[in-house]
Amino acid sequence: MITYALRRLLLLGPVLLVVATLAWLAVFVLPGDPARLLAGQTSDPEVIARVRSDWGLDAPPLVQYGHYLSRLAHLDLGRSYVDRRPVTTILLEHLPASLVLAISAVTLALLIGLLCGTLAAIHRGTWIDATVLGGSLLGLSTPVFWLGLMLVLAFSSSRGLGLFPVSGYGPAGAPSFHLLGLPIRLPSPGNLFLPALTLALVSAGSLARMTRAAILDVLRQDFIQAARGRGLSPWRVLGRHALRNALIPVVTFAGLDLAALAGGAIATESVFAWPGLGKIVVRAIHARDLPLVEGSILAMTTGFVLVTLLVDLSYGWIDPRTRKH
């Protein structure tokens, strides 16, 4: 297991090199001149040229690429063109908000998805099954920004129930603690609930369907019949044998979902003014803030690879048979 994990971690290097190159190429070929944007709407061409020179944007492409890789080799993601702060600082500032939202959303989604999927499988062909299937289809096909706005109108707005704050992360001046020299703030539960629920409802649709299908598949297996034959209670058969065996595809999906959301949930962050990574990535792309775009892509890739590794390692715990492989 340890060898496997180390091998996967070693693969991270080449993956990051390829992603770094692709990220650099992608932002390099985008139309629009970052120096022009930085110089303001009306600017003397001399000023634009000076800005271009300051940021090394006037160097030949290969030289720029060389500098970029050299910076990366020193674990330096550079400075943002726009707010002139280190990209690493900006990413670390926004990462906690994205992580908290992603973990909360996936946890909620797992709770809803597993519960509804299991209920649907047990009551296959009944109104419960039909309701879960219909509801999950609705969740899957609802645009996340629309769902977010509807939840705001229903639960936050002065015209709705007014139970939760409309947007934001928590009250101004809320205390923070320091980690690695950076102030970390946790959201207030009231602010976290609706964005997490928005993302969870969309993911829960897939999870419920996946859980239902996996449980139905496992319930047909011989070892389930054998367990029933040994006189085990239906709940023990379901909990100890069926659900555990059905978990692998569900955990894979939830893991990938977590990895994707940790990189920023752009639409949800926009609707709820959530200070996560998605918000800064969109802003960086619009402003052609190349170091921040490249740094964000690399951070997201690293996160994605690490979470998928954790998911893969969890298979061994869920299904001991896979440890041999």
Add this chain to the structure above:
Amino acid sequence: MWRRTLALLILTTAAACAANTGNSDQTLRFRLREDPPTIDPAFVTDQVSAAVVRRLHAGLVDFDPETLAIIPRVAERWDISDDGTVYTFHIRKGVLFHNGREVTAEDAAWSLRRLVNPATRSQRAWILSPVRGATPFQKGEAEEVEGIIVEDPFTLRLELERPYAPFLGQLAMENASILPRETWGSPPADPGSPAYNIGCGPFHLVEWVHSNYMTVAAFDDYYDGRPTLDRIIFRFIGNLSTSLEEYRAGGLDVLDEIVSGQRQALREQVGDELRQWPQMAAYFFGFNHQVAPFKGNRALRQAINYAVDKEYICRVLQEGKDIPQTGVLPPGIPGYNPDLKGYPHNLEKAKQLMVEAGYPGGAGLAEIPMLYNTSENHQRLATQIQSDLAKIGVRVSLRNLDWASFLHAVEGNTKDHSETPFFRLGWFADYPDPDNFLYVLLHSDNWGPAGNNSLYSNPEFDRLVDEARSLTDMKDRIPLYRQAEKLAVEDAAWLFLYFYEDEALVKPYVRNFVLSPMGDQMAPLRNITLDFH
């Protein structure tokens, strides 16, 4: 017993509820669409940054938010020499920075030198280019700016190369704020930290939580008296629908932008809370005067101007916001000419002009690509223009691009000019002077990124503007600017569309909110009081 307990509980709850229904806290919650890209005065080129910097800092002079006249700020008065080249500023005594030190003429000189210093890399160094020796200093050819002279601790003299009328207006821009050299002389790792962002403005920075909010608090020792507000919380909310719900739910006291399509309904729902007032800004489409089909074809440009129904655009598409554009200078700016009629909607005249232009009914005229940067509003207007122009046979294809790609397409990458023929533009005044429109946007000195993206050129126009900017008395300048403006309108330099009106939702308990033609983000907030609410 249980009855008494229940009654007590009900009474306590009712009292708590009653206590919570009112609020006398003097904290204004103001929405900004995003984090300010910078709060360093030298780098401010956008309204969001300016909205914050204007609270934290003060310059020698300022604009009166309502009349737009230049008024004293840190300088209590100034003298201008008879030839208009020497400005002597008398610094007010007792003005303190947020760190408690008194502001001196040396600070003002240091701040202005910093702005123009090539090492600072300010995009707004041009503000001081009229000062003697500023350009050689900026190019690294001189070690000092000769024209910035400290006469004594409270007197600063600025000498210009030649008379330049808009100079005071430029000095009133936030970029020319006065900074304490002991903190700003050595930039820290975090340029957003409160310890670094010391100024002498009415508020001081307390906290900036990126992508979330920024808090500024009243500066007790502000020279003009402590602000009536205790603090302002700028909340960064990009989504307009969310912002509106936040305002409705009471999470914002002022909302500076309103989602399109909601104005009519809002007027009915909130009545006077929706404020609307003219702003010094214009929205127009640029013709590229150096490429076909607009090059040398005034009749075609005029025909397009007559064909587009600006009245309809303002009344229906903009839901009663904005004013049809009749000239270059918007209402409120000195020199605005209410007698200019522009190009009222007249299809017959447009068709006649198409014949004169050599394209009767559009025959022989190739489809014209029209560019705009991605936005729901721009798209709606572009579609309307396309439909109006089809009525005179002008076929237009629409292309939308994100802002960076749009600028690249409009300005091109050739040395001389771009090849993009027809494109959206807008302009918000940097300072209330006709020069900020006529010289920046239409003078041939400023072709391309410097402001004249239409590549308009008329030697007589240039001569009039050059003459106007060399005079110091606005009374003498205005007739020249008006003549120049008339020429640009006759030339149909742009497709004139509308002058912006600003708008904001302001809660009824917010008192003294100034409706400034410079825009809601530029208006001073320090005199605002919040009634018990």
